[in-house]
Amino acid sequence: MSTETVTIQRLGAQGHGIAHGAEGPIYVPFALPGETVAIARVGNQGTVMSTSVTAPERVTPPCRHFGPDGDLCGGCSLQHLADKPYQEFKRALVVDALKAKGLEPDVRDLVPAAPGERRRAVFSVRKTEKEVLLGFNQMESHTIISIRECPIMSPGIVGRLEMIRTLAGSMAVGADPFRLTVIETLSGLDLAADGLKALSDKQRRTVVETVLSLKGIARVSINGEIVVEPQKPQLDFGGVTVSPPPGGFTQATREAEQVMAELVIAHIGKSKRVLDLFAGSGTFALRLARQAKVHAVEGDDKALKALDEAARRTQGLKPVSVEKRDLFRRPLMPQELKNYDAVVFDPPRAGAEAQTKELAKSGIRTIAAVSCNPLTLARDLRVLVDSGYKIISVTPIDQFLWSPHVEAVALLSK
Structure with missing residues (x-):
């Protein structure tokens, strides 16, 4: 040193x-x-x-856990930067990624996030002899910083941190760390523990008794198995109520999800037959079904089942069909794409490289690309642009406040 x-x-x-x-x-x-x-x-x-x-541009961080003067919590990295340069930094992540691929489309101003919006958090948990550590890993470390506050999270989560800590302690097996995903839903908190060893029957009873003694818990699952579900967790996708699978993907904030949906729906316009790829539990598909016939494709069968069930029990939607398919290994081919007017895709961080190569060969005129990774988005957009698509706009959206992550929605036509 x-x-x-x-x-x-x-x-x-x-x-x-x-x-x-x-x-x-x-x-x-x-x-x-x-x-x-x-x-x-x-x-x-x-x-x-x-x-x-x-x-x-330096400002006082709003959280006592942040930075070298706090506990060095690794959940945030930019609380010390003023709003304007912070937003310019986030937008530049998208601009620079696109430029690196020779793309210079219209990149709109960042849609900002606000404190208290985050409805989904993934905690690290470990039970010690003295306490239950519930928080986030210290930057570049496996040390868990046990938090007592968090300005990015919704009041519905922050106000129940001690309750979550108590429940996490009832799940812990020995001193091994595990992950606990917490989602604030309309019917209460949905907690999904992952990476835990199998619980004994006695521990399972303890978890159930703990949940039933608390208020505001909708469901607890461990390693994908539901342990107790006082109420079905419910999310609202544009007026359609969905019960997501345990640990299922959910956009981090309602506000960002709504902005993304509005951009996608406006771009799809009057398209009659829409393909939603990497559809999840229906964030876009169920909203689009208000105005178009939708075919939703997703590799996770539990997410797809949640989407299908929500569509079937909701009146006023156009037909929604579903297909389980690994789009990384088996992308839809041009022959399969010919029956659609528009496509929406929202892949994981790895992007949709295989699928965009097939989309590039298709005659689909309208595409909305949603991404949480500017680098893979730029790679995929380059493929589409090279095949004749024009990028109308790219909108960066912040739903990961004070982190180096940014969402983006790219709208294309041909």
Whole structure:
């Protein structure tokens, strides 16, 4: 380890400050462009020891767990950056990814996120002899920072943190860590533990008794198996009520989901036959079914079942058909695509490379691409542009407040 003084030149893609060293870039968490900092350096990683020049864009972090003056919680990386430069940073993640692929479309201003909007959180949990640790891993570490507050999460989760901690403790098997996904639904909290060893019958009874003694818990599942479900968890997708599967994917905030849906629906317009790829539990498909016949394709059979059940019990929708299919291994081919007027796809972070190559050969005129990874989005859009599609607009959307992650919706036509 060495000690030196450096000046931060820019922010990296992970939100770390980057200084130019003699041997290459040095990454310094919690430092901002324009700041001069004394750091302890190990390889290309620097830890701030003191700051002699402070950037005017620096603000006081709203959370006591954040940064070197807090507990070093790894849940956020940019609470110390003022709103305007923070939003410019998020937008630039999308712009730069597109430019790297030779694309310079109209990239709109970032749709911002606000504190208290986050309805889904994935906690790290471990039971020690003294307490139940419930929180997030320290940056670049397996150490769990047990949180007592969180400004990004909804009041419905923050207000029940101690209740969640109690319930997590009843699930814990020994001192092994596990993940606990918490989603705030219309009917209560949906908790899904993953990575736990099998519970004994006595422990299962304890979990059930704990849940029944608490208020506001809709369901608890462990490793995908429902242990207790006082009420079915319910989400609202544009007026259609859906009960997602245990641990199923849900957009992180209602507000971002609504913006994405509005962009997609407006772009699809009067298309009569719409294909929703990587459809999940129906975030887009069920909304689109208000105006078009929809075929939803998804690899997760439990998510697909939730979508299908919601469509069947909701009056006023156009026909919704479903298909279980691994689109990474078996993308829909041009012959299968010819019956559709428009396509929506919202893949995982890996993107939709195989499917976009087939879409590029199709005659579909309207495409809406939703992505949580600017790099794979840019790769997939390059394929479509090379085949004749035009990018009408790209809208960055923030639903991962104070993190280096950003959502985007790209609208294309041919």
